[in-house]
Amino acid sequence: MGLKKMLVGLLGSVIAIGGFLEVATADLKFPMLVYRTGAYAPNGIPNADGFVDYYKMINARDGGIGGEKIVFPECETGYKTQVGVECYEKHKENAMVFQPMSTGITYQLIPKASADGVTVYSTGYGRTSAKNGKVFKWIFNAPATYWDGASIAVRHILKQNMGNIKGKKIALVYHNSAYGKEPIRTLQVLAKKHGYKLMLLPVDHPGQEQKATWLKIRKQRPNYVLMWGWGVMNQVAIKQASSIKFPMENFIGIWWSGSENDVMPAGAGAHGYKALTFNAPGDDYQVHKDIKKYVHDKGQASGDGSHFGTVLYNRGLFQAMVQVEAARVAQKIHGTSKITPAMYRDGMENVDLNAKRMEELGFKNFAPPFKNTCENHGGSGLAAVQQWDAKAKKWNMITEYMYGDSEVVDKLIAEDSTKYAKEQKIAMRCN
Amino acid sequence: MIYKETGQFKSTYESDHSIFPLIQDKIAFNILMLVAFLVVPFFIDSYWEKAILIPFLIYSMAAIGLNILTGYCGQVSLGTGGFMAVGAFATYKIMTFFPELNIMIIVLLSGVITAFVGILFGLPSLRIKGFYLAVATLASQFFIIWLFNKVPWFYNYSDTGQITVSERTMFGVAVTGANAPPYATYLFCLILVVVLGFAAKNMIRSKIGRSWMAIRDMDIAAEIIGVPPLKTKLSAFAISSFYIGIAGSLYFAVYLGALEVTESFDIMAISFPVLFMIIIGGLGSMLGSFLGAAFIVLLPIFLKNVMVDLIGLSAVTAKHFEITIWGLLMVVFLILEPHGLARLWSIAKEKLRKWPFPY
Numbered sequence: 001m002g003l004k005k006m007l008v009g010l011l012g013s014v015i016a017i018g019g020f021l022e023v024a025t026a027d028l029k030f031p032m033l034v035y036r037t038g039a040y041a042p043n044g045i046p047n048a049d050g051f052v053d054y055y056k057m058i059n060a061r062d063g064g065i066g067g068e069k070i071v072f073p074e075c076e077t078g079y080k081t082q083v084g085v086e087c088y089e090k091h092k093e094n095a096m097v098f099q100p101m102s103t104g105i106t107y108q109l110i111p112k113a114s115a116d117g118v119t120v121y122s123t124g125y126g127r128t129s130a131k132n133g134k135v136f137k138w139i140f141n142a143p144a145t146y147w148d149g150a151s152i153a154v155r156h157i158l159k160q161n162m163g164n165i166k167g168k169k170i171a172l173v174y175h176n177s178a179y180g181k182e183p184i185r186t187l188q189v190l191a192k193k194h195g196y197k198l199m200l201l202p203v204d205h206p207g208q209e210q211k212a213t214w215l216k217i218r219k220q221r222p223n224y225v226l227m228w229g230w231g232v233m234n235q236v237a238i239k240q241a242s243s244i245k246f247p248m249e250n251f252i253g254i255w256w257s258g259s260e261n262d263v264m265p266a267g268a269g270a271h272g273y274k275a276l277t278f279n280a281p282g283d284d285y286q287v288h289k290d291i292k293k294y295v296h297d298k299g300q301a302s303g304d305g306s307h308f309g310t311v312l313y314n315r316g317l318f319q320a321m322v323q324v325e326a327a328r329v330a331q332k333i334h335g336t337s338k339i340t341p342a343m344y345r346d347g348m349e350n351v352d353l354n355a356k357r358m359e360e361l362g363f364k365n366f367a368p369p370f371k372n373t374c375e376n377h378g379g380s381g382l383a384a385v386q387q388w389d390a391k392a393k394k395w396n397m398i399t400e401y402m403y404g405d406s407e408v409v410d411k412l413i414a415e416d417s418t419k420y421a422k423e424q425k426i427a428m429r430c431n
Numbered sequence: 432m433i434y435k436e437t438g439q440f441k442s443t444y445e446s447d448h449s450i451f452p453l454i455q456d457k458i459a460f461n462i463l464m465l466v467a468f469l470v471v472p473f474f475i476d477s478y479w480e481k482a483i484l485i486p487f488l489i490y491s492m493a494a495i496g497l498n499i500l501t502g503y504c505g506q507v508s509l510g511t512g513g514f515m516a517v518g519a520f521a522t523y524k525i526m527t528f529f530p531e532l533n534i535m536i537i538v539l540l541s542g543v544i545t546a547f548v549g550i551l552f553g554l555p556s557l558r559i560k561g562f563y564l565a566v567a568t569l570a571s572q573f574f575i576i577w578l579f580n581k582v583p584w585f586y587n588y589s590d591t592g593q594i595t596v597s598e599r600t601m602f603g604v605a606v607t608g609a610n611a612p613p614y615a616t617y618l619f620c621l622i623l624v625v626v627l628g629f630a631a632k633n634m635i636r637s638k639i640g641r642s643w644m645a646i647r648d649m650d651i652a653a654e655i656i657g658v659p660p661l662k663t664k665l666s667a668f669a670i671s672s673f674y675i676g677i678a679g680s681l682y683f684a685v686y687l688g689a690l691e692v693t694e695s696f697d698i699m700a701i702s703f704p705v706l707f708m709i710i711i712g713g714l715g716s717m718l719g720s721f722l723g724a725a726f727i728v729l730l731p732i733f734l735k736n737v738m739v740d741l742i743g744l745s746a747v748t749a750k751h752f753e754i755t756i757w758g759l760l761m762v763v764f765l766i767l768e769p770h771g772l773a774r775l776w777s778i779a780k781e782k783l784r785k786w787p788f789p790y
Contacts, residue, residue: 036747074746086482115609178591178691185590
């Protein structure tokens with residue numbers, strides 16, 4: 001009976017220990033909210049591996065940033081908002097930047113991080129109107145936002161139809177969450193502008209059940225399908241599309257729905273599927289050579305090292321690179337290598353990744369150049385379309401990097417961010 | 432020895448009817464309350480607040496609510512997530528309609544609104560029972576989530592369906608929003624849980640609670656001895672939903688601050704976990720509601736912290752272990768004592784009473 005009593009006692013009291021275990025660290029802390037388990041792991045793992053490998057490479061090659069080692073504690077969120085909050089609270093002390101890798105968690109952290117003075121960098125996801133640095137001091141979402149993405153996809157469709165898509169039907173298959181709902185507003189405004197009809201097809205978490213969605217598409221035959229999916233949902237959607245023989249070249253995913261893991265399960269059926277991207281695929285850039293030399297060849301690759309050079313791994317490299325570069329800029333501005341979270345934010349706001357700087361960092365032609373300013377936390381807004389070649393098992397870039405419809409997007413961003421500023425009583429900066 | 436009741440004579444009806452008839456229980460409870468009200472607020476930081484104590488209090492509130500309905504009145508419900516969503520959205524709408532209203536009133540009003548919704552969805556319980564009722568409440572769960580997704584009025588036409596809390600104060604201190612100090616949000620939730628917890632305990636010990644239990648144990652017999660099933664079942668639905676609505680309101684306003692209905696009130700995120708809380712904690716037990724909430728909410732965090740920080744496992748390995756250990760413990764507890772942790776506790780007390788001379 002002593003055992004039973006002990007176990008009951010365990011439940012009530014020992015949780016007390018849990019909170020005191022935070023390990024104090026001196027160096028530059030870049031906490032990682034990752035998900036290597038659950039329905040979103042197929043996308044979460046390669047991305048997290050990219051981050052870890054890049055940080056390890058910087059630590060091994062340069063001895064850290066300006067002599068300060070990078071520490072990057074991982075916290076497993078499973079893409080769950082509540083766990084994300086727990087992870088944030090656990091690691092926020094002295095954290096330079098949080099990369100939530102989930103739009104839901106980003107929405108959660110925007111008010112908290114702004115109050116705590118912690119930078120949040122949601123690379124091409126999260127709240128679109130956070131692009132407006134006048135309102136969102138601590139939040140960055142460069143190099144492109146979902147509203148850029150939506151309008152770039154429509155621009156691509158326009159190009160294919162000689163600029164006229166009146167009466168065409170475009171369906172949006174989206175993850176029924178803050179993430180998936182993000183582009184709806186822009187697509188509605190663009191529908192008015194270009195005269196297409198918009199069909200909205202939500203898919204509930206985790207996205208394994210899409211039979212009804214694709215039956216609707218089969219019946220109503222939209223001319224184009226756009227997808228805002230993540231995790232298992234991507235794989236299932238692409239499989240379903242190929243099984244109803246939907247013309248794959250008319251199926252365009254956002255940059256989070258265009259990795260190898262998403263198209264592989266559908267085999268040859270995925271041939272011709274398109275997705276947006278703001279970074280190039282491939283593993284022959286200078287940064288890859290460095291990672292090979294300093295990390296992989298020493299047997300220190302994150303995970304099993306099998307995602308090297310894939311789309312999401314490369315995106316992880318890009319995200320980590322921007323975060324590290326921001327720390328360097330901050331060190332330069334403030335003339336000290338020991339930067340505080342507040343100094344780090346200044347660095348992030350003054351990141352200028354022009355073509356020359358990208359080349360120095362080993363990212364030549366890897367992504368379009370971009371620059372953050374006080375007003376603009378959303379970068380250039382450039383993205384290109386890539387297409388999957390199922391025979392060669394390879395993504396090919398089929399367009400140049402292009403801008404979204406800034407006429408529409410900028411207005412929506414101004415509207416949404418001023419509304420938020422008014423609700424939360426935030427004074428505008430950068431005057 | 433420890434739980435000896437020898438010498439504790441009850442000479443008045445009040446002392447005989449008190450919530451804690453044993454002086455030892457009373458002392459333990461009073462110490463707990465003293466610590467919770469007078470010690471914790473001075474030491475609480477935002478990790479303890481946001482990750483441990485607030486979720487524990489809120490889930491305890493939801494578990495009390497569901498325990499009233501399922502544990503005491505015997506009506507199985509899978510609609511907890513939906514009812515919590517009603518509480519959250521009611522809070523949001525009232526907040527935006529009446530910017531000057533005190534947050535305590537907003538939270539209580541949200542509970543009242545949820546109570547009415549609960550009555551509405553409780554109506555089928557007059558005709559259907561057991562598993563069939565579970566399916567009917569499941570429908571309410573899906574319907575409510577769908578409604579809050581479909582009708583933009585509920586989320587004030589925001590682009591993404593997100594609702595965000597604005598700052599509200601009590602006695603000049605913020606209790607909602609990002610700037611609220613940890614002690615304020617903690618005390619706000621604690622006061623609600625303690626006051627409503629006592630209210631629930633007393634309801635259960637009075638006429639209304641006895642009629643719930645009569646319906647649970649055998650509804651036909653109860654009807655014959657004069658317990659009206661309509662009034663009893665609907666009152667259980669109303670009061671249960673009131674508690675769950677307040678839990679939902681706090682979940683939105685104090686805990687998360689911003690949420691999106693599908694993700695936050697999903698059946699896997701709320702309804703099942705809260706049902707497991709009362710099953711593991713103990714059906715028909717106040718203490719069980721708290722123990723169950725602690726088991727479901729706090730144990731994973733505790734396991735994670737031990738494995739990652741003490742043992743030094745990588746985050747992902749720890750997660751796999753955490754899921755396994757947590758699942759195993761759940762099975763072990765249910766085999767050890769099907770009546771839940773609360774029953775384990777009372778067995779322990781029984782043993783303590785005889786210790787060290789069991790025979």
